[in-house]
Amino acid sequence: MVHEWALAESIILHIKQHGHVNIKKLRVSIGVLQSIDKEILEYALRELAREYGVKLDQVELVDEYPLLKCNICGYEWSINPGEISEDIREAVHFVPEAIYAYYKCPRCGSLDYAVIKGRGISEIAVETYE
Amino acid sequence: MKLMSDPRLLRARQILSRVKRVYVVMSSKGGVGKSTVATLLALYASSTNLPSGLLDLDFVNPSTHIILGLSAESIKYREEKGIIPHRTGLLNYFTIVTYTRDLPLALRGDSARSALREILSIINWGSLELLFIDTPPGISDEHLDLLYSLRGVIKPIIIATPSKLAWHSVLKLISILRDAGYSEIYFIENMGNGELEYAAKNSGVTYLGNIPFTKHIELSIGNIEKLLQLDVKTHINRILEKLTAT
Numbered sequence: 001m002v003h004e005w006a007l008a009e010s011i012i013l014h015i016k017q018h019g020h021v022n023i024k025k026l027r028v029s030i031g032v033l034q035s036i037d038k039e040i041l042e043y044a045l046r047e048l049a050r051e052y053g054v055k056l057d058q059v060e061l062v063d064e065y066p067l068l069k070c071n072i073c074g075y076e077w078s079i080n081p082g083e084i085s086e087d088i089r090e091a092v093h094f095v096p097e098a099i100y101a102y103y104k105c106p107r108c109g110s111l112d113y114a115v116i117k118g119r120g121i122s123e124i125a126v127e128t129y130e
Numbered sequence: 131m132k133l134m135s136d137p138r139l140l141r142a143r144q145i146l147s148r149v150k151r152v153y154v155v156m157s158s159k160g161g162v163g164k165s166t167v168a169t170l171l172a173l174y175a176s177s178t179n180l181p182s183g184l185l186d187l188d189f190v191n192p193s194t195h196i197i198l199g200l201s202a203e204s205i206k207y208r209e210e211k212g213i214i215p216h217r218t219g220l221l222n223y224f225t226i227v228t229y230t231r232d233l234p235l236a237l238r239g240d241s242a243r244s245a246l247r248e249i250l251s252i253i254n255w256g257s258l259e260l261l262f263i264d265t266p267p268g269i270s271d272e273h274l275d276l277l278y279s280l281r282g283v284i285k286p287i288i289i290a291t292p293s294k295l296a297w298h299s300v301l302k303l304i305s306i307l308r309d310a311g312y313s314e315i316y317f318i319e320n321m322g323n324g325e326l327e328y329a330a331k332n333s334g335v336t337y338l339g340n341i342p343f344t345k346h347i348e349l350s351i352g353n354i355e356k357l358l359q360l361d362v363k364t365h366i367n368r369i370l371e372k373l374t375a376t
Binding site: 003005006009010011013014017071091092094095096097098100101102111112114115119120121123124125126127128 | 131132135137138140141144189209211212213226228229230231233234235236237238240241242244245248249251252
């Protein structure tokens with residue numbers, strides 16, 4: 001799975017666009033629904049930071065667990081990515097919205113629900129030396 | 131310090147900037163043949179040895195794979211710092227059906243927008259000559275995202291049939307595009323014989339040409355060889371010549 005590289009490049013471009021090139025700590029919250037390999041993501045972040053001329057010291061990658069909410073009946077539930085079949089997990093890894101093709105609200109059966117949390121990158125925060 | 135805005139759009143912009151010409155194929159109404167025209171333009175361009183791409187961003191009703199005769203299972207992407215599109219001849223191709231197995235996908239606007247940003251930021255198109263992006267009909271969150279986030283990178287092509295109702299909504303779409311800062315707007319008249327040429331030119335859009343109605347298109351759906359031998363191929367090639375000359 002090398003989706004991590006694409007995510008890492010988006011993050012580094014984002015940091016650079018905000019004018020930060022001297023990072024003491026980078027904190028990224030990642031939804032576990034996307035099954036991101038944190039080791040690969042950190043490796044990609046460091047490689048790309050070098051490539052884009054960003055000094056990057058500490059990297060903290062924080063898991064965000066999924067929370068889904070039905071737009072019809074209001075029921076809230078979670079999905080454990082470990083229990084998703086391999087092929088669906090891979091689909092969701094690349095395009096998390098693919099989950100809507102495979103899951104319904106467990107209470108009312110509605111297809112109209114929202115992934116409130118745990119989808120993908122939800123927060124990027126930096127501490128700088130500047 | 132929390133950094134706001136979506137980081138994916140930056141990579142999307144960077145990737146698409148490497149493509150020489152990116153056309154977003156739009157229609158203000160459904161059923162005007164937008165997906166068919168987008169697919170034919172990409173297919174014909176690739177058949178003339180131009181490195182070309184087709185990106186299907188209609189998540190709810192993707193149909194370009196049906197036009198190309200590809201099943202969800204047969205479309206394969208390579209993974210290399212993101213995703214390398216599927217290749218059919220010289221055509222580079224991406225559709226979401228690979229991940230949804232062509233199952234129904236009901237997405238609210240914010241989810242469709244997020245899927246769009248994810249897809250645009252992970253597909254490595256390389257340095258194509260032409261990329262055609264097929265979009266859902268009307269103006270939705272996906273269109274607004276494309277138009278405002280990728281200004282300067284994409285150019286819109288409007289498709290319409292020669293009908294008063296279609297033209298009325300085309301005028302609204304032109305107005306939205308101009309308001310979003312697009313001065314270069316292209317127009318293709320589908321299933322027509324030039325009836326809209328005067329109106330299009332009068333509205334200040336570039337009339338690329340017409341594709342007359344032909345039953346051969348319907349009969350050729352799903353068969354690339356037949357699609358490349360359509361009786362309207364001269365019209366399609368003429369439109370491509372104008373697009374590549376710009």
